[in-house]
Amino acid sequence: MVVIKRLPRYYRYLGELMKQGVNRISSAALSEKMGVTASQIRQDFNCFGGFGQQGYGYNVPNLYAEIGEILGLNHGYSLIIIGAGNMGHALVNYANLEKRGFKVIGIFDNDAKKIGTTIKGIVVSDISKLEDFCKQNTVDIAALSLPRSEVRDIAKRLISAGIKGLWNFSYTEIAVPDDVAIENVHLSDSLMTLSYKITKINEN
Amino acid sequence: MVVIKRLPRYYRYLGELMKQGVNRISSAALSEKMGVTASQIRQDFNCFGGFGQQGYGYNVPNLYAEIGEILGLNHGYSLIIIGAGNMGHALVNYANLEKRGFKVIGIFDNDAKKIGTTIKGIVVSDISKLEDFCKQNTVDIAALSLPRSEVRDIAKRLISAGIKGLWNFSYTEIAVPDDVAIENVHLSDSLMTLSYKITKINEN
Incomplete structure (x- = not known):
């Protein structure tokens, strides 16, 4: 399902529309704003049963909820x-985490100076406690922001x-099993x- | 030139190969490692004159240098x-900036507690000095890591x-002129x- 590449962007964009109080949108209008062809948008949305209505377009809140569910945000x-x-x-202070339905439940480090300090109300734990923590809590995702x-x-x-x-976030390829x-994340x-893009602009 | 989407990844990957001492690679081998079809790779490289040789493949350091130049890293x-x-x-501490040829020459903030402190040898300047700084220095890029x-x-x-x-990095759309x-960067x-992906794995 190649459409997954575009789903986070659709989701973000529909969220912006909802904030602006927009309740419905045509594939043509979405197309223009997002730089994706209207037929691509229709094809993508058809993939997961998000059918627009002739002359009405798409219901923004419904589509937003539907895409959120496909993304597992629920x-x-x-x-x-x-x-x-x-x-x-x-990352702990990244407001979008909570907004997208994710919960930070632990932070770990191996630096004695950091262990025991608090970030946004969460105590930094000793990395040696990692396995115990994972037994006692349901941990779905680990963000890796440590040295390569x-x-x-x-x-x-x-x-x-x-x-x-x-x-x-560590810029190192990691081999993982199929499950x-x-x-x-490669910022560079x-x-x-x-x-x-700048080089192209400067050449003109 | 749609290939631009793939160039940073090619560049990173060729850099890894060079570190491993690999001097040449076939499009088939690159294809397998990168999850892009071999014909796509040949087509992409042909776009900028990076022709492989029959029975030899691509010269890794040449291709790396060539892509770096197209990306403007020189x-x-x-x-x-x-x-x-x-x-x-x-960002200041992000080692890949320097590695890719970028130079951080200034940091700005409006918080009196931060102004005058030093990050990696660079003094944090008052944001009111922004225009003066830009007059006195050639600034190509500004990274925006401030509140929305x-x-x-x-x-x-x-x-x-x-x-x-x-x-x-501020998760806000900004309209810019053509030049x-x-x-x-949308981390979320x-x-x-x-x-x-996790949702798919859990469903199986």
Whole structure:
């Protein structure tokens, strides 16, 4: 289902429309705003039964709820953050996590100076307590915001502890078994795309 | 040139190969590792004259250099960071910036407690000094890691000051003129994709 690549963007965009009080939208209007062809939008939405009505378009709140469900946002997945450095801090404070239905339930680090401190009301735990924590709590996702050199070992421990989702900020490829999902965040990809665009602008 | 979407990934991957001492690779081998069809790879590389040789494949360092140039990484673009919060800190400390040829030359904030502090050797400046700084220095890119409520005003000031590239971490859409490039980083998109994958795994 290739459409998954576009679903988060559709979801974000429909959420913006709802905030603006927009209740329905045509595929043509969505197309223009999102830079995706109208026929692509119709095809994508048909994939999961989100049919627009002739002359009416799409019902924004319904479509938003439907896409949210396909994305699994209704599950209220829990998240732990491994690494209480700058990126870990930024993630705990990232308002969109809660807004999208995710709950941060733990933060771990191996630095004695950080262990016991509190970020947004959550105490930073010793990484040695990771396995105990995973036994006592349902942890769906672990965000990996720790140094590259440590990430593969930690990933193994997380997978052994039964965690099914890794959100990887460490710029290191991690091999995972088939029943574990991973998403790698490469900030530099967008910076390189920006660099490409600037270069084109400067050439003109 | 739709291939631009894939260029940063090709670049990263070829960089990894070079680190491993790999000097040449076939489109078939690249295809397998990257999950892009071999014909797509050949087509992409042909776009910019990166022709493989029959029975030899691609010369990895040449291709790496060529893609880097298309991405504009040889220009050594300079970067300022607006917002010295957690994300701003994470960006200054993000090793890949330098590795990809970008230079952080300034950090700005409006918080008196942050102004005058130093991050990785760079003094945090008062945001009121932004225009002066842009006159006295060549600034190619501004990273926006500040609260949503402030980002549009700052973007206007940056564009007036002649900055051609905005790297936006503020989760707010910003309208820019045709001669200004913008890349929005939406961390929650990858988290939603991960949520989708976990949901699929749990269903099976």
